[in-house]
Amino acid sequence: MRDWRQDLNANRKIRDPLHGYVYLTEEERRIVDTPIFQRLRRVGQLALTKYVYPAAEHSRFVHSLGAMHCATQLFTGIIGNPDSDIPLDHVDKLTNLKRLRYAALLHDIGHVAFSHAAEDMILTPLKHEHLGRYIIQNHAPIAEVLDEHAPPVIGILSDQFLAKYQLLHQIISGHLDADRADYLMRDSYACGVKYGEYDVARYMQAFGATRQDGILKLFVNERDVFVVEAFLMARYHYNMQVPYHRTRTGYDLVLKRFFREFLPTWEDAQLDLDWANGVFTRVDLEKFEWFDDYTIFGHIKQEARAGNPWAKMLLRGGHLCPVYDTTSTVNGAEEAYKAVLEQLRAAGLRKDEDFFHWMKTEQVSKLAASDDEGNEFRLNQETIYVRTKDAGLVDIMSYSTILSALRPVTIYRIYTTETHRLMAEELVRKTCGKTY
Numbered sequence: 001m002r003d004w005r006q007d008l009n010a011n012r013k014i015r016d017p018l019h020g021y022v023y024l025t026e027e028e029r030r031i032v033d034t035p036i037f038q039r040l041r042r043v044g045q046l047a048l049t050k051y052v053y054p055a056a057e058h059s060r061f062v063h064s065l066g067a068m069h070c071a072t073q074l075f076t077g078i079i080g081n082p083d084s085d086i087p088l089d090h091v092d093k094l095t096n097l098k099r100l101r102y103a104a105l106l107h108d109i110g111h112v113a114f115s116h117a118a119e120d121m122i123l124t125p126l127k128h129e130h131l132g133r134y135i136i137q138n139h140a141p142i143a144e145v146l147d148e149h150a151p152p153v154i155g156i157l158s159d160q161f162l163a164k165y166q167l168l169h170q171i172i173s174g175h176l177d178a179d180r181a182d183y184l185m186r187d188s189y190a191c192g193v194k195y196g197e198y199d200v201a202r203y204m205q206a207f208g209a210t211r212q213d214g215i216l217k218l219f220v221n222e223r224d225v226f227v228v229e230a231f232l233m234a235r236y237h238y239n240m241q242v243p244y245h246r247t248r249t250g251y252d253l254v255l256k257r258f259f260r261e262f263l264p265t266w267e268d269a270q271l272d273l274d275w276a277n278g279v280f281t282r283v284d285l286e287k288f289e290w291f292d293d294y295t296i297f298g299h300i301k302q303e304a305r306a307g308n309p310w311a312k313m314l315l316r317g318g319h320l321c322p323v324y325d326t327t328s329t330v331n332g333a334e335e336a337y338k339a340v341l342e343q344l345r346a347a348g349l350r351k352d353e354d355f356f357h358w359m360k361t362e363q364v365s366k367l368a369a370s371d372d373e374g375n376e377f378r379l380n381q382e383t384i385y386v387r388t389k390d391a392g393l394v395d396i397m398s399y400s401t402i403l404s405a406l407r408p409v410t411i412y413r414i415y416t417t418e419t420h421r422l423m424a425e426e427l428v429r430k431t432c433g434k435t436y
Contacts, residue, residue, distance in 0.1 A: 004076060007094055014065060018185055022069045025098075027145050028105060032065075034141045035289055037109065040064060042292035046187060047114050048251040049242060051316055053191035060108045060115070066182035067172075071104035072097065073204035074171045074178055081208035083221070083387060086167070099149050100168045103156040104178055106142070109135050112288075113269075113296045117255045121263055126275055131288075133157060134280040166216050167209060175218065175384050176207060181231075184238055196238035198231045208387065219385040219393055228384065229402045236364045236406075244360060250320040250415050251313070253356040258310040260352075262303060268295055320356060320415035323424040325436045328410040336432050337412040343427045344414070354420050358413045364406040 004010070010023040024032065031037055040061035050056045075097055078084055088096065110132030112118045119128055133154050136142060143150055155161055161169045170176050181203065184196035206224040210217055220228055242248075263269055268291060272284035303311035313319060324340050326333045341357055349355045385393040386400075397404050416424040429435050 004072065004094070004097060008098060016062070016066065016069070018182075018189060019066060019069045022065045025101075028068075028101065030145050031102075031105060031142055034139075036135065036139060036142070036285065037061070037064075037106075039289055039292055040108065040111070042294050043111055043113060043115065044293055045183065046190075046243070047117060047248075047293075048255065048314070049187075049191070049245070049248050051251055051319075052245050052247045053193070053242070055192060056187065056190045058186065058190045060111055063183055063186055064105055064108050066186055067107060067178050068101050068104040070181040070204065071100050071171050071178035074176050074181070074207065075100055075168075077205040078167070078171075078207050078209050078218075080205075083210075083219075084208040085210040086216075087211075096168060099152045099156060100171060102146060102149055102153045103168065103172050106132060106136055106153065107157060107172060107179060108132070109142075112271075113292050114255065117252055118259060118263070118269075118296070121256070121259050122269065122271065123273070126278070126280060129157065129159075130275070130278070130280055131283065134283055135285065138283075139285055163216075167218075170218060180235060184231075184234055187242055188238065191242055193241060195241045196234050198234040199227055203227050203231055207384075210393075212393070217385050217393060219387045220396070221387045222389070225386055225396065225400055228396065229400055232365045232403065232406070236362065239362055240409075240411075244362070244411060246322050246325050246413060247319065249358050249360075249413060250322060250356075253358060253415060254310050254313045254320060257352055257356070258300070258303075258308075258314060261310070262299060266299060318418065321418055321421040321424075322413060322415050323421065323428050323436065324412065324414035324432075326412055328408075328412075333412055334410070337414070339431050340414055340428055343431055344416075344424060347423065347427065349416070349420055349424070354417060355424065356415045358415070359410060361408050361410045363408050365403060 005023050008025050010025045010028075012024040012026070012029050013021040014024065016022050038061070041059050043060045044050070045058050045060050045063050046056045079086070079088070079093055108128070110128040110130070112122050112128065112131075115128070123131060136146065136150055136154055136157075146153060152165065156165045156168045156172060158169075171178055173179055181200070184198065185200055188194065188196035202224070206220050206227045208219050208221070210219065268287065270284075271287050271291065272282060273280065274282040300311045300314045304315050304317070309318075324337065326336075328334065337357075337359070344355050345351070351357075384396045386396050388394055388399075414424070414428075425435050
């Protein structure tokens, strides 16, 4: 492509510690300046991870800008790849890029306060993606800017997308994943860790696309396979050490315990939601605009003053104690996990009062999935291909010995309050023959 900034008239810029400058068009600036988008400044990207990594104070606002930048880099890299074969003229390229940038900018617009922790209680059975699509379609200050681009943007962000949006969808939330491309680097930078780092510059230029038998196929050249491997391994290590850090997950459990008791009583958290057929049909967007992390912290402080122990923990006045922490890579981990839980119940400890438990299966790569029973490994229907000299396009999962060896890993954790820590550790020692 020619200089996309000139073609789209992206002459506004925002300084970013990772990307240098993030460029905006006038229409994108208008979206960014809406109060409902500015609200993302008050929704933390990593919730209470800051209690583990103190500098992790960044927001979903700056991540959304970064995701738009990464999506642009991935798209222009694919279009500019000399081996790509996509029948788009210059106007089509610019139109697709414009829609892609809107979608990336707005992909997190539907996040509620404290993101996933509160989402499970406020939006269930739907998710923030559904709320985001409702906002794009129904919030006038954004819908008026998008105009005729609104339906395609919603289509790009939907799980059930039209074939013509396949490339754009995969750049936003598929295997290429501009979302993760930004937050892996951003979260690692903010936390001061190296787990999520990868070769950003090369990754953004590593991909191409072609159509074979009417099917769009994304590919990397053989020399760039290691870039994809590094990206996926960075994602795995990041997840295990940042969002799944055992102290962070302990605070998540406390937050959910606090929410169960108080969230239904907060008038400002009642967003007048209604849905049908998997979409929101009514949301009080005026309330939503003011519902952010600051809102919840206000309630936490109020309850902490009243002596609520969970609220005091959420102000970093204590934490849960991990007494069992292992993964499925250890033989017998799940059986021991279940046995310890049974012993705690038999000892009279109350679930979600005296002890808490957490289990999470981490799928290292979107390119692979377990079967319905969760015990076998198969290739995902959508994949990335390797462009080889001799064999043409080859599924990357069969080409890469590293990726083909990846298996889901399940984390098992049990926590207690400080009062019951010593007794629980003794039960773990008797059950497992050791402490964790």
